Amino acid sequence: MHAGKSYKLSEFLVWTRRKIYALFIIGLIPVILYQVLDFKWLDIPWPIIGFMGTSAAFIVGFTNTQTYKRTDEGQQMWTTIFSLSRSWGIISRDFFNNPEKSRLLIYRHMAWLTALRYQLREGRIWESANKKHNAEYQQYYCIPEWETSFESELAKYLSGEELKYILGTNNKATQILSLQSQTIKQLYEQDEIVVLQFVEMERSLRDFYTQQARNEQMKNSPYPRQYAIINTFFIWLFCFMLPFGMLKDFDRLNDVVQGAMKGYMVWLVVPFSTIISWIYISLEQVGESTENPFEGSANDVPISQMSRSIEIELREFLGEIDLPAELQPQNDIIL
Secondary structure: OEOOOOOOHHHHHHHOHHHHHHHHHHHHHHHHHHHHOOOOOOOOOHHHHHHHHHHHHHHHHHHHHHHHHHHHHHHHHHHHHHHHHHHHHHHHHHOOOOHHHHHHHHHHHHHHHHHHHHHHOOOOOOOOOOOHHHHHHHHHOOOHHHHOOHHHHHOOOOOHHHHHHHHOOOOHHHHHHHHHHHHHHHHHHOOOOOHHHHHHHHHHHHHHHHHHHHHHHHHHOOOOHHHHHHHHHHHHHHHHHHHHHHHHHHHHHHHOOOOOOOOOHHHHHHHHHHHHHHHHHHHHHHHHHHOOOOOOOOOOOOHHHHHHHHHHHHHHHOOOOOOOOOOOOEOOEOO
8 A cells, every 4th residue: 555645657657667668669650651651541530539538438437446446345344354353352351350361362363364464465366466567566665474474473473283283274364263262162161251251252253254254255356357358458459549540630730830840740649649548558557456455566455564553452452562563664655
């Protein structure tokens, strides 16, 4: 997530520069055919280009709206997890007079957060984080889950026996919550909590399972591929056709200009078509980078930073003073 005022134009140009190069070539070829090779018949009526541009704008607008909703939903899910985690910390500390068990339940919850965020950072074939323009931009920020091993992080919160068990399971976050339920059952059977407290704590686990399932559904369900491909196809088709529709109009400017540019006005098709096409392509690229809010791109939901904030608050509930530092943005990017 970008935590600064805004992206700089220079950053945006670097991020999109490969497509700018392609758009420049796409604009240059029709001009060479028209001006150098004298293919004066090359012309697409402007109303057709206008209709295609309107259609492309509608499609890219629809796509960006839907992809933003996915990121917004991811933010809402983790805001809910944040709130539920605070509640879990309070009830784990205050529902019974057993500091050892309180610490066990709270540390296991931090292990669950760790397992969940590591699972969400795993790659999927449809994600765009490893595309050249996104992978290159990763030099400006860090992805904690890619820099430290899952086992070493989980070892901070679980005993050796529990760590060995969890590492051998398939869905590690699910099994950590299962251990929580077993401990709560033991507390109830030992009369350390009453039935209403038992029910409340199990209800909290159910809420965590619900949020985990929502996160997993978001992670494992890409933005519909049929919409993604038609968006990309229409945008590039428009960018290819655009300079052909501008040739005649810029050529007519030779009748009203004087000086060095007279007879060469058609060459202005190259920069102007590149600029217009860049607007559409950039919107398409922004939408693509917003599709998957947990993939490790600069526009992700900051689940690492939120997990660290939750950990600090929960450990303060236990009275600990040797707390980890809050994660800070790097070049205004925080994950």
